[in-house]
Amino acid sequence: MRVDIQSLGTYNRLAQEGAEHAAASLTEMTGIETYVDVTNVTLMSKKDVEDVFGGTEFVGVQIGLGGGLSGETALAFDRDSAASIVDVLVPGTTTDDDGGFDEMARSGVKEIGNIMMGGFVDGWADYLSTSVDMTPPTYVERAGTDVLPNGALDRAEEEHVFVFESQMTAIDEEIDAYIYMLPEYGAFAEMLEASDDHEDAIPMDKLTVFDEMTRQGAERAAENVSSMTGFETDVDVSRLSFVPIEDVPNTTRDEVYLGTVMEFKGTPGGYLAILFDEPSARTLVDATVPMELDDPLGDMGESAIQELGNIMTSGFIDGWANVLQTSIDHTPPELVHDLGTAILSPIAGRLGQSQEYAFLMDSTVVTPEGEFNCEIYAIPDERKLKEALDSLLIERSDQLEANRESLF
């Protein structure tokens, strides 16, 4: 199956507009001014979905969709955000000993959830010129992936699922809300399917290979940082998402990072950023520089981070080259110490000259004890990515032929 990139873009825009309607409803009902931070479509393995949701406690609603658009949705607030919202909607409600909400509070969450998701779905129904049925909201108060509708992952027959994710944030308060939509894979894949002669199409099965490449790259990078620092590491999340190019910088948090950035040359072309937040960078500088530094993030510290960035970059590239079975040229990794959004803005700008959307592969390297974490962003050039995926197809079939011949 080949996927039409433009239609993937259209659905991303629908989700973004839907989330903006949902945020506007939240603002209208609570007076808390909210905006939509980022909306992306992610192709995730089931395991990665679990990693993404793991460990966080959510309060929210689940709503099933049927009719013109079938699938499952969830609107999730972290617990503190839900408490702030409930406080505005139904003042004077109480929580039980475990911090759970009482009946009034729950119905408040259900009501706001129903209204917000109604706003989210309207634009889809208009675009598809059909009606979308919503089940009544189910209140959920759970940890991790359990916030997703029961069995949504089990029912997914494929190894990968599409997840639409919108993150909403309040301007003056600590409120975070998320909308997740998991369209039914088969039906959604049909909506995306491109005709064979469509020049703007990406082969779907090969895209999952690229997802695997990213995981391998991140794992090699993690191994390298482990051997240099002695910290045991793990790749927590690795996912492939599709975002409007102007949203690429917003995928980092609004804080200062240290790390390295470099440009891939050839096929696939693109950019790789390996970023540590400042507390993580301090920990790593302490672990790798044998003397006490007045300013751990001064010149000495920066050059230690540069060194780490270099070896992680070479690990990442080994992982990619291994899957693509080719060598990959790149510019020397450049040290950067700045706001995450500012770091990614020139990358988005350069790619944005020739593409409206980006395939963004992001991975997070963590340690079991949480000493540091590292965010890895690989953002390929769309055209080069297509070439790389096409040649991957050819090379693999060549191998298959060779193996067959060797049997005789």
Add this chain to the structure above:
Amino acid sequence: MKTYGETPSSTRTRKRVGIADFAVTADGAVLTTSGLGSCLGIGFHDDRAGVAGLVHVMLPTAPDEPTNVAKYTDTGIDAVLNAMYDEGATADDVTAKLAGGSAMFEFDSQDESIGARNVATARSTLDRHGVPITAEDIGGSSGRSVRFHGDTGTLHVKSAGDERRL
């Protein structure tokens, strides 16, 4: 990316402008945007009408029929000026301040960096509109975040630990 609460209200004092986004205020709100690397932030102020605007653009010139006018320097400037005129600003009274347009990486510095091209396009577009640039904090290799005071037209720029007032 859009911000909400575009309707003027005395209770709303701060508006966040995303990437490829703009906001206009007629009641002296503080307009903020962060993460200006090669991107350019342009603050507009009409003191007489009490109208101000801030746009965060990413690329120099728009293609035909752009999906988001605020993504490009030329169409972004057109859009924010038109929105300010709708709020009562007049072309003769508007002034502009620029922040951003840095070249953060070697690979973005060889020919003309995106940042430098954003600045050049802003100059020519503002010139075409007859809007003078009264202050600027541009170029270099660091990112910037800005706060633009809609009442006074003061632009606070934060970059690499420093804070400057334009």
